[in-house]
Amino acid sequence: MSEDVKVCVVDDDEGVRNAISRLLKAAGYRACTYASAQALLSEPRPADAVPTVVLTDLRMPGIDGIALAEQLACEAVPPAVVFLSAHGDVAATVRAMKDGAVDFLEKPVREDDLFEALGRAVARSREQIVHLQGLRDLREKVAKLTPRERQVFALVVSGLINKEAAWELGISEKTIKVHRARVVEKMGARSLPDLVRMAGRLAIPLDAGIPPRAQARAAG
C-alpha cells in the first residue's frame, strides 16, 4: 500500500477482531480494532482526512452495525462502511444495502473477497474525500472574491453576456470584463464552462447576483 489507508475493525468478538486486523496488516493496511461501536464513535477524528473504511459486525451489543453506519454517515467526512456478519442475517442485509453500505460480507470471509470489497470501499472513501476537499478549496476561493466580483460571478454563470451583465449592474461593459477576468483568475477556472461547474458544486443559485431590476424583468 503506497497510499495511507485506514481500516477500522469493529467486532465484539476479540478472536475475530484480532484475526481480521492481522490479515489486513499482512496485506499492508493500517488497521485499528474496536470492541464496540461506541469505542469507535468516541475516538477523535484526525484533522487530515485519509481514506477510511469501517469494517463492522452487524450484530453487536449496544449500538449495532446498522446504527453505527447511520451515525458515521452524519460525520463531516463520512468513512466508507463494509458489513461483515454471520450467515443468515438476510433482513439486516437488505437494510444495510438501503443505507448505502458499499459491501456486505459473510463470515467466514475469503481474503480475496475481503480485499476486493476493501478496494471498492477505499476508492469510495477517496472519492468522498476528494469531493469534500475540492468543495472546501472552492469555498476558500469564493471567500477571497470582492462583493462586486461575486455579483459578476453569479451573473456570468447564469448565462448573461457581458453587455447584459453591465446593464444589470449599471456599470460599463469594460469594467465587467475586468471583474470577470479577476473572477476567472481567483477561482482558477480554465474556461467559462469550468466556472459554471464550480458554481454548480458550490450550489450558487443562478439568480444570486441579479439585482431586483433584472428579477422584475425576468418575471415580467
Place this chain on the structure above:
Amino acid sequence: MQAVSGNQAQRSESSRLFALLQRISSELIRSAQGELARAIDGALADMGQALSADRALIATRDANGNVVQYAWHRNGTNGRRSTSDGDPLDLALGGLQLEDTLVCDNRKRLPVTLRAPKQLKISSAIVVPLNGGKTEGVLALAAKSPRSWRPDAVAATERLADLLSAGLERMATQSSLGKEQAKRVHAEAETLKLRDQLAHAGRVSMLGELAASLAHELNQPLTAIYTNAQAAQRFLDRSRPDLSEALNALHDLGQDCRRAGDVLGRLRQMFRRHETERVPLGAGVLVEHVLMLLHEDAVARGVEIKLDVEPDLPLVRGDRVQLEQVLMNLLVNAFEAVAGIPSGPKQVTVRAYARDGFVEVAVLDSGKGIARNELERIFEPFFTRKPNGMGMGLAICRTIVEAHGGRISADNRSERGAVFELSLPALPAADQSEGVES
C-alpha cells in the same frame, strides 16, 4: 395345604376381579359421550365372562319414563334395546323393586318375576338395585345353572352397578345438554387438539433454536481460524517471511480451535446428559407414538401412512425423547416430500424389522426422491433442500443415532421416492426381559 391353596386361588380370583373393575372404571371415565354405550356393553360382557354368567343386564328408566337396557348374552346378542322389543328378562325386571342386593343360588330363591318366564332358563342370579334403590332399575347377572355366588362376585357386581349407573347418569345428563354445552365440549376437544399441535411445534422450534445458536457460536471461532490461517500464509509467503507475525497468527488459531471445540463439547454434553435415561425401548412403540403426534400433520397434508412392524422385534436401548425426535424429523421430511408432488399417491411407509443384531426402521416416501449429488451431503450440517431450512435437522439426527451406536442412511427407492434407514443395535437377548418403557 389344600385350604391354603384354595385361599390363594380365591385371592387371585379377587384380585383379577378388582383389576377388571379398575379397567372398566377407567374406560367409563375416559369414554366420550358417543362411546359410553359401547363401554357399558363391553363392561357387561367382561363381567359376565369373568363370573361365568350366561346373561348380564342393566335396566333403568330414562327422563321420559322409557325403559333403557343394555344386555349381554353368552350366545351373542348384545346391545341396547327398548322395552317394545319385549325381552322377557327385561319384562321380568320391570316389575322388580329392590332395596338391597338379591343373591339367588337356585331357582326356588329367584323372585317370581324371574322364575316365571320359563324361556329365560335362569336358575341363579345376583340382582343389584341401582344407586342403592334410589333409582328405579337393576343390574342382574344370571346363570342357567344353580350356583352359590361367592361374596367377592357379589361385591364386584355391586361395584359394577355403581360404575354403570354413574355411566348411565352421565349419558342422560349429556344427552340433555343444550347447544351451548355441546359447543363447550367441542371447544374442549379443539383445545386438546391445539395443545397437541403446540407440543409438536414446540419440539420442532426447540430443534431450530438449538441449531441457530450452535451455528452462530461456531461461526465466530471458525471465522477467526480461517482469517488467521490466511494471515499466516501471507506473512510466510513473502520474499522475507515475517516469522514472528506468522507464529502469532498460528498461536491465536490454536486458541480459536479450542474455542470451537468447547462449543462442540457443550453440545455433546447436552446429549450425554441424557445417557442415564437410556432404557430398553420397543421400536414399534416409538414409531406408533410419533405417528400419533404427527397424525394431524399427515391428515392436513393428505398423506397416507402405512405401518409395517415385524412382530417380536428385539428391544433397543436409547433415550426415548431423542429417538422420537429423530423419527419425527424423518417423518416430517417424508410428509413434506410427498405433499409437494402434483399427482400420484402421497404415501409414507414405516417399516421396522430385525436384521443381523440390529433393529432397522425405514421411512419410505413416494416423493420425488433425492438428487445423486445431494444424497452425499444430505446429513451434513447446514445442507438444506428447503427454502427456509436451517440444514440442521438431519445433521442432528445423525449425531443422535451415532451417539446410540447406530447408523442412519438415505437412498432413493428403485420405484418412486426416497428411503431413510435408521439402524440401532438390538439389546442382547439376556437384556430383553428388562422393563420396557412405553
